[in-house]
Amino acid sequence: EADIYQTPRYLVIGTGKKITLECSQTMGHDKMYWYQQDPGMELHLIHYSYGVNSTEKGDLSSESTVSRIRTEHFPLTLESARPSHTSQYLCASSVSGTSGWQYFGPGTRLTVT
Amino acid sequence: GESVGLHLPTLSVQEGDNSIINCAYSNSASDYFIWYKQESGKGPQFIIDIRSNMDKRQGQRVTVLLNKTVKHLSLQIAATQPGDSAVYFCAETFGANSKLTFGKGITLSVRP
Numbered sequence: 001e002a003d004i005y006q007t008p009r010y011l012v013i014g015t016g017k018k019i020t021l022e023c024s025q026t027m028g029h030d031k032m033y034w035y036q037q038d039p040g041m042e043l044h045l046i047h048y049s050y051g052v053n054s055t056e057k058g059d060l061s062s063e064s065t066v067s068r069i070r071t072e073h074f075p076l077t078l079e080s081a082r083p084s085h086t087s088q089y090l091c092a093s094s095v096s097g098t099s100g101w102q103y104f105g106p107g108t109r110l111t112v113t
Numbered sequence: 114g115e116s117v118g119l120h121l122p123t124l125s126v127q128e129g130d131n132s133i134i135n136c137a138y139s140n141s142a143s144d145y146f147i148w149y150k151q152e153s154g155k156g157p158q159f160i161i162d163i164r165s166n167m168d169k170r171q172g173q174r175v176t177v178l179l180n181k182t183v184k185h186l187s188l189q190i191a192a193t194q195p196g197d198s199a200v201y202f203c204a205e206t207f208g209a210n211s212k213l214t215f216g217k218g219i220t221l222s223v224r225p
Binding site (some may be wrong): 014029033040041042048058059090092101102103104105106107 | 123147149154155156157158159162171200202212213215216217220
């Protein structure tokens, strides 16, 4: 089983709050990703990183930001949460040089009221 | 743009029957395909993968078939069990260090 962790698992917050979703992996993977997923829908890539100090925006525009200061840690921050940010956020990681097989964390379900 | 899509949003099967989940992809350059299973409240889990130089790959109770001519991918689950109930996603990528493109997901429901 993959060792990739996300906290919190569930979060309900009010509009305008700043939040950080945590993601950590203990597998030493270089690549990490953040996806946004609505129930029963496809996963949309919002951020990815190919290594420390490397971050890129994904296919879906997002108001969130990410950082990659350590290999194992890839937090996602929303400076001012809005109801439109309500969704599930999934973190994933993979080994460099492989063809894209990603390990996923359990996800954080965010509700902004 | 390029996309990966699934034909049907839901599939209901009788326990013990075989299940076939289909996926269409539009990027002819894609060279690696993955099936993921996502149970309620969890992240997607890898089931099986296949490279474009193959047309069939078998795992434990699962088989993936790739038809590059019509850009079609399918997942076959033998003797479907209640534990197979989940949302299934196909995903594609091409080249090294490339991102995955996921389909919309199909819900498999197993009737007892």
